[in-house]
Amino acid sequence: MKGYNFGFLDEVSKREIRRKILKAIAIPGYQVPFSSKELPIPRGWGTGGIQITLSIIGPDDILKVIDQGCDESVNAVNIKKFIKAVTGVELTTDTTEATIIQTRHRIPEESMTEKQILVLQVPYPEALRVFEPSEVETRRMHAEADYARMWLYLYEDIVKFQEISIGARYPVLVNNRYIMDPSPIPRWDIPKLNMAKTLYLFGAGREKRIYAVPPYTDVKPLEFEDFKFRVEDFRGKCCMICGSSDTFLDELIDGSSGERIYICSDTSYCKKRRLVRSEL
Amino acid sequence: MELFPILEVRNLTKIYGKPCGECISHTGPIYETNICSRCNSLVACADINFELYPGEILGIVGESGSGKSTVIKLLAFDVEPLQGEYYIKHEKIINILGNGQKNLFNLTPFEKRQIRNQVIGIVYQYPYLGLKMNISAGGNIAENLLVAGLRNLKRIREKVLELFEKTELPIQRIDEPPIKFSGGMQQRVQIAKALSNNPPVLFLDEVTTGLDVSVKARILDLIKNLHHDYNFSIIIVSHDLSIIRVLTHRTIVMKLGRVVEAGLTDQILEDPQHPYTQLLVNSQL
Ligand SMILES: Nc1ncnc2c1ncn2[C@@H]1O[C@H](COP(=O)(O)OP(=O)(O)OP(=O)(O)O)[C@@H](O)[C@H]1O
Ligand SMILES: [Mg+2]
Ligand SMILES: [Zn+2]
Numbered sequence: 001m002k003g004y005n006f007g008f009l010d011e012v013s014k015r016e017i018r019r020k021i022l023k024a025i026a027i028p029g030y031q032v033p034f035s036s037k038e039l040p041i042p043r044g045w046g047t048g049g050i051q052i053t054l055s056i057i058g059p060d061d062i063l064k065v066i067d068q069g070c071d072e073s074v075n076a077v078n079i080k081k082f083i084k085a086v087t088g089v090e091l092t093t094d095t096t097e098a099t100i101i102q103t104r105h106r107i108p109e110e111s112m113t114e115k116q117i118l119v120l121q122v123p124y125p126e127a128l129r130v131f132e133p134s135e136v137e138t139r140r141m142h143a144e145a146d147y148a149r150m151w152l153y154l155y156e157d158i159v160k161f162q163e164i165s166i167g168a169r170y171p172v173l174v175n176n177r178y179i180m181d182p183s184p185i186p187r188w189d190i191p192k193l194n195m196a197k198t199l200y201l202f203g204a205g206r207e208k209r210i211y212a213v214p215p216y217t218d219v220k221p222l223e224f225e226d227f228k229f230r231v232e233d234f235r236g237k238c239c240m241i242c243g244s245s246d247t248f249l250d251e252l253i254d255g256s257s258g259e260r261i262y263i264c265s266d267t268s269y270c271k272k273r274r275l276v277r278s279e280l
Numbered sequence: 281m282e283l284f285p286i287l288e289v290r291n292l293t294k295i296y297g298k299p300c301g302e303c304i305s306h307t308g309p310i311y312e313t314n315i316c317s318r319c320n321s322l323v324a325c326a327d328i329n330f331e332l333y334p335g336e337i338l339g340i341v342g343e344s345g346s347g348k349s350t351v352i353k354l355l356a357f358d359v360e361p362l363q364g365e366y367y368i369k370h371e372k373i374i375n376i377l378g379n380g381q382k383n384l385f386n387l388t389p390f391e392k393r394q395i396r397n398q399v400i401g402i403v404y405q406y407p408y409l410g411l412k413m414n415i416s417a418g419g420n421i422a423e424n425l426l427v428a429g430l431r432n433l434k435r436i437r438e439k440v441l442e443l444f445e446k447t448e449l450p451i452q453r454i455d456e457p458p459i460k461f462s463g464g465m466q467q468r469v470q471i472a473k474a475l476s477n478n479p480p481v482l483f484l485d486e487v488t489t490g491l492d493v494s495v496k497a498r499i500l501d502l503i504k505n506l507h508h509d510y511n512f513s514i515i516i517v518s519h520d521l522s523i524i525r526v527l528t529h530r531t532i533v534m535k536l537g538r539v540v541e542a543g544l545t546d547q548i549l550e551d552p553q554h555p556y557t558q559l560l561v562n563s564q565l
Contacts, residue, residue: 144389144390144393145390146390146393148427149423151426151431152419152426155419155422155426155436156416159416159418159455224433225431225432226433226434227433
């Protein structure tokens with residue numbers, strides 16, 4: 001794209017965002033306010049994640065963009081096109097090849113390395129918002145690590161529903177200090193945050209917040225001693241395309257037969273496994 | 281009675297508004313107002329001194345607006361004083377703060393929260409101040425256990441049930457929100473919550489106001505029995521002298537933010553010295 005700086009944002013803006021990212025890394029799980037820039041994409045479409053990606057990307061980076069695990073969804077394709085246009089970087093769908101992965105609602109199945117960065121798009125950065133509408137009050141709670149009300153919320157949930165009804169956005173405690181919203185990833189992905197080799201960066205464009213889980217950070221889902229956190233249960237189910245039974249599966253209803261079918265939510269990994277299988 | 285107080289308050293002052301520096305010397309019973317004529321600030325309480333002894337029940341009486349609830353809110357760290365010193369002597373304080381006397385008003389928010397949770401139980405004048413009306417009664421009580429760091433659901437439930445029984449609440453209603461409860465039951469939930477971490481000190485602010493006579497009598501019985509069983513030290517605020525007479529050992533009388541008289545309850549009720557106390561006692565006989 002002509003007439004634009006590399007990465008669309010001007011260098012001053014990028015530097016500001018990078019400073020905020022460094023602060024976020026220094027205080028794992030803490031939400032750092034930043035001045036969200038205007039992009040030719042409406043807020044709420046991943047602008048927080050895009051701004052992070054544009055601020056850290058260099059010409060030699062290889063980018064993968066997924067939306068709910070899928071490389072080809074309209075949203076992912078649009079973001080990819082935009083970033084490609086303003087940076088010219090190489091694109092990939094292979095998790096292991098990418099240096100930066102921008103994602104919404106999923107963490108890839110394949111394990112990642114220290115050399116990679118995962119950028120998550122966040123719609124609602126405040127985990128405590130479910131019970132506390134006041135921003136002043138949630139900030140105070142974070143500052144004082146006053147989290148009893150979050151626990152009370154979980155207690156009430158269990159009393160009412162005999163389970164913790166939170167599916168996506170399951171609250172986690174980062175580095176034994178801050179409660180953090182991991183963005184709407186399924187519970188399945190939560191354990192991947194713990195002691196991960198990869199840097200995770202979270203960007204909320206509309207709410208103007210950046211936060212981070214640096215590599216090798218302790219990340220625990222909130223749970224009671226006698227009421228443990230559990231991931232989604234896919235026992236007895238497998239992907240009808242690749243046959244996988246150890247990946248996060250999307251449930252679909254087969255149009256013709258009306259039966260429930262399951263396919264991998266991580267489409268590029270599914271494809272890879274299918275290739276491996278067909279070569280056998 | 282023991283020699284050393286468990287709780288001591290020195291020179292406690294709370295002013296609403298921006299004080300001018302001379303508010304205290306321009307207000308009080310002598311001036312018949314708690315509003316400073318120079319700066320319009322409201323002196324909710326000033327120069328309050330008292331101590332509470334282990335096992336003692338201390339009463340605070342006074343007309344509406346005299347500053348009774350303000351004193352309780354200050355001691356519960358709900359509002360910050362303009363000045364004052366506040367000490368509690370108890371092994372639980374040593375567990376939280378270590379040895380040595382510290383003015384509790386100078387602690388960090390974290391330390392205050394621990395003391396509030398472990399050392400102080402409070403029942404507010406209005407149930408909505410002490411309870412989350414839309415969260416289950418059990419949850420309201422559990423909150424104090426969660427603050428204390430308990431993370432075992434079974435033990436939390438057991439403890440909440442025990443507190444329900446102790447305060448004579450119907451256990452089948454444990455998961456209902458207090459908004460559905462009668463006024464007397466709401467006060468019992470507040471009491472159960474106040475007792476949850478076995479605090480050595482209890483603050484009861486008008487626990488029976490607005491309740492009808494028979495409910496009031498049962499709550500008073502409950503407090504008496506709990507005091508007998510646990511022997512905590514209690515500060516009880518009321519403008520109902522019959523409660524003060526039945527429950528308290530000593531009483532302080534407040535007017536327009538000041539203490540005008542203090543002493544043994546029997547003496548104060550039989551032979552009030554201050555004209556204001558005389559008025560109070562006579563009007564209620
Ligand atoms: N948040 C506040 N802002 C301004 N003034 C206040 C505030 N809270 C209390 N006051 C004033 O402080 C004074 C003392 O109030 P407080 O509630 O302590 O009285 P009280 O003795 O408990 O009265 P009551 O018997 O009616 O409960 C009153 O004049 C009251 O109007
Ligand atoms: Mg009051
Ligand atoms: Zn003044």
